[in-house]
Amino acid sequence: MKRIGLVRTLKGTIIFLAVMTAVCYALIFPQRIQEAGLVYNAAWMVTPGIAAVSVSAVPIAIALVLFWKICTEIGRDNSFCHKNAGWLTGIGLCALVDTGYCAVGTVTIEVLVGSPIWVLGLGVCTVGLAIALAAFLLSHLVLKAADLKAENDLTI
Numbered sequence: 001m002k003r004i005g006l007v008r009t010l011k012g013t014i015i016f017l018a019v020m021t022a023v024c025y026a027l028i029f030p031q032r033i034q035e036a037g038l039v040y041n042a043a044w045m046v047t048p049g050i051a052a053v054s055v056s057a058v059p060i061a062i063a064l065v066l067f068w069k070i071c072t073e074i075g076r077d078n079s080f081c082h083k084n085a086g087w088l089t090g091i092g093l094c095a096l097v098d099t100g101y102c103a104v105g106t107v108t109i110e111v112l113v114g115s116p117i118w119v120l121g122l123g124v125c126t127v128g129l130a131i132a133l134a135a136f137l138l139s140h141l142v143l144k145a146a147d148l149k150a151e152n153d154l155t156i
Contacts, residue, residue, distance in 0.1 A: 004075065
């Protein structure tokens, strides 16, 4: 696949992920929280629950913006640069923040309501940690590649 085709595919994927995230946070999550409030007789937690879950969309949005910037640099044929390494580190930090927030929320719901949501929370936290690990690893590799590229650019 050519570079321009790759960038278009990646940016299209980012747009798709952003739309799916918006649908989940605007429609699916509030409905599931309301249903859980009825099932567990915790209607008093529906509004705070929706607000708390909505906060977790912020790191996701930031990570998507950073990924868009990485794709822009790839389109400029500047894949291995210090900016991309920094943005990958930012994506890893967003994943860690969101994972920690999810873990705290899962424990809070378990303590207050006693629902078996911890199983879902454990899965989400595992995926978040895997994303953070992959982003930090890629950041390190891109940084090393950027240093090698800079060194080779100086060599005649």
